[in-house]
Amino acid sequence: xxxxxxxxxxxxxxxxxxxxxxxxxxxxxxxxxxxxxxxxxxxxxxxxxxxxxxxxxxxxxxxxxxxxxxxxxxxxxxxxxxxxxxxxxxxxxxxxxxxxxxxxxxxxxxxxxxxxxxxxxxxxxxxxxxxxxxxxxxxxxxx
Amino acid sequence: xxxxxxxxxxxxxxxxxxxxxxxxxxxxxxxxxxxxxxxxxxxxxxxxxxxxxxxxxxxxxxxxxxxxxxxxxxxxxxxxxxxxxxxxxxxxxxxxxxxxxxxxxxxxxxxxxxxxxxxxxxxxxxxxxxxxxxxxxxxxxxxxxxxxxxxxxxxxxxxxxxxxxxxxxxxxxxxxxxxxxxxxxxxxxxxxxxxxxxxxxxxxxxxxxxxxxxxxxxxxxxxxxxxxxxxxxxxxxxxxxxxxxxxxxxxxxxxxxxxxxxxxxxxxxxxxxxxxxxxxxxxxxxxxxxxxxxxxxxxxxxxxxxxxxxxxxxxxxxxxxxxxxxxxxxxxxxxxxxxxxxxxxxxxxxxxxxxxxxxxxxxxxxxxxxxxxxxxxxxxxxxxxxxxxxxxxxxxxxxxxxxxxxxxxxxxxxxxxxxxx
Ligand SMILES: Cc1ncc(COP(=O)(O)O)c(C=O)c1O
Numbered sequence: 430x431x432x433x434x435x436x437x438x439x440x441x442x443x444x445x446x447x448x449x450x451x452x453x454x455x456x457x458x459x460x461x462x463x464x465x466x467x468x469x470x471x472x473x474x475x476x477x478x479x480x481x482x483x484x485x486x487x488x489x490x491x492x493x494x495x496x497x498x499x500x501x502x503x504x505x506x507x508x509x510x511x512x513x514x515x516x517x518x519x520x521x522x523x524x525x526x527x528x529x530x531x532x533x534x535x536x537x538x539x540x541x542x543x544x545x546x547x548x549x550x551x552x553x554x555x556x557x558x559x560x561x562x563x564x565x566x567x568x569x570x571x572x
Numbered sequence: 573x574x575x576x577x578x579x580x581x582x583x584x585x586x587x588x589x590x591x592x593x594x595x596x597x598x599x600x601x602x603x604x605x606x607x608x609x610x611x612x613x614x615x616x617x618x619x620x621x622x623x624x625x626x627x628x629x630x631x632x633x634x635x636x637x638x639x640x641x642x643x644x645x646x647x648x649x650x651x652x653x654x655x656x657x658x659x660x661x662x663x664x665x666x667x668x669x670x671x672x673x674x675x676x677x678x679x680x681x682x683x684x685x686x687x688x689x690x691x692x693x694x695x696x697x698x699x700x701x702x703x704x705x706x707x708x709x710x711x712x713x714x715x716x717x718x719x720x721x722x723x724x725x726x727x728x729x730x731x732x733x734x735x736x737x738x739x740x741x742x743x744x745x746x747x748x749x750x751x752x753x754x755x756x757x758x759x760x761x762x763x764x765x766x767x768x769x770x771x772x773x774x775x776x777x778x779x780x781x782x783x784x785x786x787x788x789x790x791x792x793x794x795x796x797x798x799x800x801x802x803x804x805x806x807x808x809x810x811x812x813x814x815x816x817x818x819x820x821x822x823x824x825x826x827x828x829x830x831x832x833x834x835x836x837x838x839x840x841x842x843x844x845x846x847x848x849x850x851x852x853x854x855x856x857x858x859x860x861x862x863x864x865x866x867x868x869x870x871x872x873x874x875x876x877x878x879x880x881x882x883x884x885x886x887x888x889x890x891x892x893x894x895x896x897x898x899x900x901x902x903x904x905x906x907x908x909x910x911x912x913x914x915x916x917x918x919x920x921x922x923x924x925x926x927x928x929x930x931x932x933x934x935x936x937x938x939x940x941x942x943x944x945x946x947x948x949x950x951x952x953x954x955x956x957x958x959x960x961x962x963x964x965x966x967x968x969x970x971x972x973x974x975x976x977x978x979x980x981x982x983x984x985x986x987x988x989x990x991x992x993x
Contacts, residue, residue, distance in 0.1 A: 462991070465936060492901050
């Protein structure tokens with residue numbers, strides 16, 4: 430299969446490979462996919478007090494396009510608010526990496542990974558608020 | 573052809589040692605034409621270009637003589653009579669002719685066919701077609717090591733079974749089926765035995781009498797002959813009949829029409845003779861290289877799994893799964909070596925190799941398998957370079973792999989509920 434130069438670049442020089450402490454309340458972890466399907470992505474985001482994603486790390490088991498898709502989204506989510514990160518669509522990823530039709534699922538998985546990481550972060554925040562006292566929860570969710 | 577290439581041919585240097593190209597370890601996909609074979613083919617493209625069916629002049633007689641010699645060479649290689657050899661375009665066509673041809677001819681006796689789940693697609697797809705025509709096919713499971721269970725095989729035979737088709741040497745995992753035992757069982761039950769020997773000739777002794785084969789498919793390009801030529805052995809005593817699938821002109825005693833490609837046939841004959849001559853020396857040398865490759869990988873890389881029996885296997889093949897890395901990314905990482913992957917990710921389907929699935933391998937291990945095909949022109953230096961590459965690249969991909977991290981943390985991946993997608 431012929432890969433685009435961008436896929437090869439991310440594959441050969443993956444950005445932001447690594448792990449964060451998944452028990453840290455400021456870290457959201459999203460793991461999507463399944464080994465049996467040939468790809469598993471783990472995206473982690475570190476969110477600061479202002480609600481901005483200040484760092485992102487990934488590890489991916491999967492084909493070159495899956496590795497490139499996850500590497501790319503770690504670059505894209507950095508500096509974004511959670512809501513902004515949630516607007517990243519698989520079509521943007523596929524377009525940027527020039528993925529062929531058989532590899533679109535890799536970009537779908539990367540989008541799912543962002544959503545899962547954000548949800549994980551939000552549910553942790555929610556849980557933290559609940560354990561501190563129920564009243565603040567609604568305020569937290571509303572903002 | 574440039575003049576430098578011609579010089580290379582004349583000096584009979586292996587044609588593959590080329591620093592700008594990946595190391596070729598895909599000899600089960602295809603082989604280069606041996607320079608000794610090519611040399612014999614060339615005159616039949618130019619000077620001796622006649623049509624073997626031309627009975628009225630010397631051009632035709634020269635071609636016919638060359639075809640007869642090649643027919644004898646192929647027959648000798650498998651201990652058959654030259655009148656039992658039908659030229660085809662390759663093992664795919666041979667298998668189509670054997671299975672469809674015999675199924676159609678003998679359909680009055682029964683409509684059941686037996687084959688294995690690990691056969692080549694040439695057999696499986698032909699069987700699917702026969703099913704559409706109203707035949708019934710049993711696709712037998714194999715054991716974990718890729719070998720057929722003879723008891724299960726015999727038990728699958730029914731009164732209406734007319735043909736069984738078995739792959740002598742498997743193209744993905746190199747395992748050798750117990751052909752003599754299978755042949756004995758089938759003869760006792762009066763079931764025709766078709767053997768796909770495309771990967772066997774030149775690697776193991778092939779003798780149609782010893783294994784009691786009734787039909788046998790052969791291919792030129794798997795044994796250092798040209799592509800686009802193959803042969804079907806069709807037994808004369810007791811006589812086996814196949815209905816032609818290609819009509820027009822009545823060549824090959826009516827079994828396969830079409831002008832004979834003299835140069836291809838000469839190449840196949842020369843390749844078959846050479847394959848038998850070099851079988852022992854090739855196997856010894858290649859076996860050492862395979863052992864070196866296996867040891868090198870096992871010494872340097874943890875969590876590797878060999879697919880298929882090591883005992884009943886040709887030395888020309890090594891099929892290994894690298895746990896916790898994905899096959900296509902591995903192939904991409906190994907662009908300096910030309911190998912095949914059990915991951916079919918590159919095609920539209922995301923299904924991993926059906927052969928490895930049939931051995932009961934998990935999808936993950938099937939996805940992460942690499943087939944190393946070692947051949948006549950493989951060198952020790954190429955094997956050593958391959959070991960280096962594998963160790964480095966698998967290590968790099970595992971650093972990227974969340975599954976490897978979880979494995980190192982002692983997490984059982986089977987205990988995790990993975991979301992399907
Ligand atoms: C076991 C086996 N059978 C049949 C074939 C088909 O042979 P051919 O390419 O000559 O049609 C191959 C080659 O892919 C093979 O490995």
